[in-house]
Amino acid sequence: xxxxxxxxxxxxxxxxxxxxxxxxxxxxxxxxxxxxxxxxxxxxxxxxxxxxxxxxxxxxxxxxxxxxxxxxxxxxxxxxxxxxxxxxxxxxxxxxxxxxxxxxxxxxxxxxxxxxxxxxxxxxxxxxxxxxxxxxxxxxxxxxxxxxxxxxxxxxxxxxxxxxxxxxxxxxxxxxxxxxxxxxxxxxxxxxxxxxxxxxxxxxxxxxxxxxxxxxxxxxxxxxxxxxxxxxxxxxxxxxxxxxxxxxxxxxxxxxxxxxxxxxxxxxxxxxxxxxxxxxxxxxxxxxxxxxxxxxxxxxxxxxxxxxxxxxxxxxxxxxxxxxxxxxxxxxxxxxxxxxxxxxxxxxxxxxxxxxxxxxxxxxxxxxxxxxxxxxxxxxxxxxxxxxxxxxxxxxxxxxxxxxxxxxxxxxxxxxxxxxxxxxxxxxxxxxxxxxx
Numbered sequence: 001x002x003x004x005x006x007x008x009x010x011x012x013x014x015x016x017x018x019x020x021x022x023x024x025x026x027x028x029x030x031x032x033x034x035x036x037x038x039x040x041x042x043x044x045x046x047x048x049x050x051x052x053x054x055x056x057x058x059x060x061x062x063x064x065x066x067x068x069x070x071x072x073x074x075x076x077x078x079x080x081x082x083x084x085x086x087x088x089x090x091x092x093x094x095x096x097x098x099x100x101x102x103x104x105x106x107x108x109x110x111x112x113x114x115x116x117x118x119x120x121x122x123x124x125x126x127x128x129x130x131x132x133x134x135x136x137x138x139x140x141x142x143x144x145x146x147x148x149x150x151x152x153x154x155x156x157x158x159x160x161x162x163x164x165x166x167x168x169x170x171x172x173x174x175x176x177x178x179x180x181x182x183x184x185x186x187x188x189x190x191x192x193x194x195x196x197x198x199x200x201x202x203x204x205x206x207x208x209x210x211x212x213x214x215x216x217x218x219x220x221x222x223x224x225x226x227x228x229x230x231x232x233x234x235x236x237x238x239x240x241x242x243x244x245x246x247x248x249x250x251x252x253x254x255x256x257x258x259x260x261x262x263x264x265x266x267x268x269x270x271x272x273x274x275x276x277x278x279x280x281x282x283x284x285x286x287x288x289x290x291x292x293x294x295x296x297x298x299x300x301x302x303x304x305x306x307x308x309x310x311x312x313x314x315x316x317x318x319x320x321x322x323x324x325x326x327x328x329x330x331x332x333x334x335x336x337x338x339x340x341x342x343x344x345x346x347x348x349x350x351x352x353x354x355x356x357x358x359x360x361x362x363x364x365x366x367x368x369x370x371x372x373x374x375x376x377x378x379x380x381x382x383x384x385x386x387x388x389x390x391x392x393x394x395x396x397x398x399x400x401x402x403x404x405x406x407x408x409x410x411x412x413x414x415x416x417x418x419x420x421x422x423x424x425x426x427x428x429x430x431x432x433x434x435x436x437x
Contacts, residue, residue: 006033007310008151010144012089013299014042014162015053017110017283021276021433022161022299023057027077028432031307034077035147035156037133038140040089042162042208053110054086055122058132060275067271074435079131085147086133089140089166093209096338110279116263117278140166145174148181154230154314159306160187161299163205168212171226179227183311184321188302189213190235190347192332192415202345203236210338210345217413218335230312232321232329233415234305235347239298242422244429246284246293253277253434259285273434297425304425305416326420331412 009032013019026032039051061078065071077084108114114121125135136143144166148156160167164187171178189205190213196202206213217233219225250257254269254277264277283295308324316322320329337346419425430436 004031004310007031007157007306008033008035008147008155009157009159009306010036010038010147011303012038012040012140012144012158012160012162012166014040015057015110016042017279018295018297018299019161020053020057020110020279021297021429022303023054024061024272024276024433025300025303025429026306027057027061027075029303029307030076031310032077033080033082034084035151036085036087036143038087038089038143038166040140040162040166041091041093042205051086051088051124052122053108054133055124055126055129056110056120056275058129059120059122060272062128062132063271071435074432083131084133085143086135087138087140087143090163090169093163093165094168094211094215096209096211096344112282113278116260116282119266120275120278141170141173144170145177148178153181154183154311154316156182157184157186157306157311158182159302160185160189160205161302163209164189164212164216165209167226168209168215171216175224182227182230183313184230184232184306184309185226186232186234186302186306186309188234188239188299190233190336190345192235192237192334192347192349194235194237194240196345197236199342199345201343204345206336206347207345210336213336213345214338222411228411228413229316229319230321231414232305232309233413234298234302235415236298238416238419239301240296242297242301242419242425243292243294244297244426246280246287246295248426249280252430252436257281276434297429300429301419301425304419304428308420320414323416326418326424327416328418329414330417332415333412 009026011023011026011034013023015023023037026034037054039054058078061075065075065078072078138146144158148158158167167185187205189203191197191201191203191206196207198204198207215224216226217228217231246257254264254273256269257264257277258281260282263281264274266274269277280295284293287293287295305327309321309327312322320331323329332349334347334349337343337348340346
């Protein structure tokens with residue numbers, strides 16, 4: 001990155017398993033300058049767990065560097081001159097019910113390591129962390145606003161690894177400031193042409209607060225939402241193929257790694273290795289229940305995208321974000337279901353006239369599996385249905401359930417369809433986080 005200015009980033013996270021590894025990657029990436037970490041609801045309901053997990057990340061690196069000072073250069077954002085702000089974001093969605101992903105991340109967000117590994121417990125507010133970050137009583141919205149205003153126009157990247165609630169509240173209160181000054185927004189969320197991971201049709205972050213997604217990406221009036229030419233969405237479609245095989249992790253990082261029945265022991269291991277093994281052991285068990293001995297690197301892909309795709313700055317005129325070599329985006333038009341009994345968080349694509357989507361009646365999972373088997377990229381199928389206009393005999397209010405017309409969003413959302421590849425990310429992750437070539 002010689003000669004290239006650092007990318008100032010605000011990381012909005014619900015610090016569960018993949019979020020924590022994503023933060024480790026950010027701390028190990030010289031391309032980034034971490035301005036703030038905003039912890040929000042999502043994977044766990046306990047506020048103390050959300051904040052504590054950030055402390056645990058810093059504690060693991062601190063313990064590692066005490067034993068291996070030669071690795072200090074590997075974590076350029078661990079003790080920077082300008083410390084990032086640790087702020088607390090929303091405790092629930094804009095509207096609707098409150099949902100968590102404890103089934104996957106555990107009550108503490110990290111596979112219940114508080115119970116299994118008390119040696120990794122920390123005390124929030126410990127002054128030992130003063131060299132690493134600054135805590136604040138200001139809200140996540142206040143912190144984000146001040147940082148966006150303080151930095152040069154269109155230089156800050158906002159990386160959303162969790163629900164989009166904090167960003168939506170920021171836009172509600174200070175929409176014009178954000179539209180004028182934000183450099184780029186990168187969000188991991190949604191499932192466009194693939195099944196969901198929280199329900200058959202929804203990805204967790206968008207499921208957790210579909211109202212925020214609606215306001216930001218499909219606003220009721222043009223010009224009220226985010227500037228989509230500076231927005232990048234990483235849905236499950238592109239993040240799921242990026243994964244860390246647990247067998248590979250055992251071979252390269254921790255030869256003693258197993259599962260929670262045979263928990264990690266600190267003795268004889270690098271502290272950072274012990275920390276990651278301690279929460280991944282439960283993740284391995286859960287993923288094996290789903291038939292896969294690997295962890296999907298959803299949020300890690302989002303941080304990687306931020307590293308490689310800095311904001312374009314003032315004067316940008318293109319409709320789609322400019323991407324680095326090996327990356328590609330395409331505009332997709334969809335709406336989001338907010339109140340469906342079984343479809344909350346679903347991205348609804350009008351597949352009747354969208355040539356980039358699957359034929360009606362196709363099993364999208366089976367189609368994708370077939371393409372993956374033959375190492376083929378999805379190019380789209382010829383639609384078989386002609387769109388029919390719904391006739392409405394009398395005017396109705398927007399909330400009237402008898403109005404079954406489909407309100408098409410006016411703008412396409414830039415979605416990542418190509419990255420440099422899972423192998424490149426895995427190599428980057430291994431080298432930066434664990435120091436393994």
